[in-house]
Amino acid sequence: MNLILMGAPGAGKGTQAVKISEKFNIPTISTGDRLRSAIAEGTEMGKLAKSYMDEGKLVPDEVVIGIIKDYLATDACQNGFILDGFPRSLPQAEALDAMGVRIDAVLSIDVPDEAIVERMSGRRVCSCGASYHIKYNPPIKTDVCDKCGSALYIRDDDNAATVQNRLQTYHNTTEPIADFYAAKGKLIRVVGQDKVEDTTAAVLAALANV
Ligand code: AMP
Numbered sequence: 001m002n003l004i005l006m007g008a009p010g011a012g013k014g015t016q017a018v019k020i021s022e023k024f025n026i027p028t029i030s031t032g033d034r035l036r037s038a039i040a041e042g043t044e045m046g047k048l049a050k051s052y053m054d055e056g057k058l059v060p061d062e063v064v065i066g067i068i069k070d071y072l073a074t075d076a077c078q079n080g081f082i083l084d085g086f087p088r089s090l091p092q093a094e095a096l097d098a099m100g101v102r103i104d105a106v107l108s109i110d111v112p113d114e115a116i117v118e119r120m121s122g123r124r125v126c127s128c129g130a131s132y133h134i135k136y137n138p139p140i141k142t143d144v145c146d147k148c149g150s151a152l153y154i155r156d157d158d159n160a161a162t163v164q165n166r167l168q169t170y171h172n173t174t175e176p177i178a179d180f181y182a183a184k185g186k187l188i189r190v191v192g193q194d195k196v197e198d199t200t201a202a203v204l205a206a207l208a209n210v
Contacts, residue, residue: 001026001080001210002102004087006178007109009166010119011192012199014131016109017084019200020207026080029071031064031088033129040127053157056165058088058173065095072101088174093181105210106181107203111192113167120163124152137196 001024005013017028035053038046045063052059068086071077087093096103111119122134126145132138132152139145143152157166181187188210190202 001207002104003081003207003210004083004103004106004181005085005109006106006174007192008111008113008116008170009163010116010123011109011111012196013084013109014129015137015196016199016203017082018129020082020203023204024080024207026082027076028082028084029068029077029086030084030129031059031067031086032084034067035059035064054162056157056162056169058169061089061091061095064088065092068096069099072099087177090173090177090180093177103181103186105188105207106178106186107206108178108187108189109192109199109203110189115192115194116167117160117163120158121160123155123158125155126150126152136194 003020003026005017005020007013014030014032017030020026021028035046035049039050039053040046049059049063064086068083072081087096119133119136122136124132124134124139124143126132126148127150128145128148130145130147132145139152144150145152157163178187188206190199190206193199193202
């Protein structure tokens with residue numbers, strides 16, 4: 001299955017990607033994770049990306065399209081993949097089309113803005129990719145990752161001002177791609193719930209028909 005996950009920042013794409021990946025045994029690529037790794041490594045791409053990410057803006061299309069192009073050419077994703085956080089603009093969706101990549105479904109996890117703001121303020125993440133919420137999905141030990149034991153941290157772009165910018169960017173630039181995929185009959189909408197397992201149940205039920 002070749003799947004795109006859509007949803008506002010903090011809607012739970014990364015968390016659900018882990019569940020879908022386990023269930024269908026297909027890998028996930030998160031453009032956000034790739035960019036954060038590039039920042040941590042201090043690469044030129046990382047330096048460029050950071051200036052946009054810190055302001056809650058989208059990194060230029062050609063940068064993320066390049067990441068996805070390289071990834072889709074690897075053996076890892078030849079039996080299916082999950083794109084988490086890509087495409088995020090119409091030119092990105094069109095570039096994916098132009099690559100000749102078959103997409104089976106685009107799953108949009110819909111969460112109201114007010115809930116997003118609350119979620120982001122409680123989000124804690126790990127460098128291994130795991131994500132927690134202090135109230136809705138707490139780690140067993142405070143600020144320690146259940147999966148790898150590393151210290152959890154708050155993402156630089158999860159501060160209140162940046163979250164507002166990211167939400168605005170989502171509504172203005174990313175949401176229009178839902179129509180692009182709906183016109184192709186590929187869009188599936190799922191309502192994101194407070195409890196991770198409730199959203200997972202809805203997501204897996206929706207994907208059972210793909
Ligand atoms: P995420 O981890 O998916 O929330 O992404 C964090 C940030 O990385 C976003 O706010 C953007 O600045 C940048 N980013 C991630 N994916 C993309 C993309 N497909 N296009 C442009 N910018 C992106």
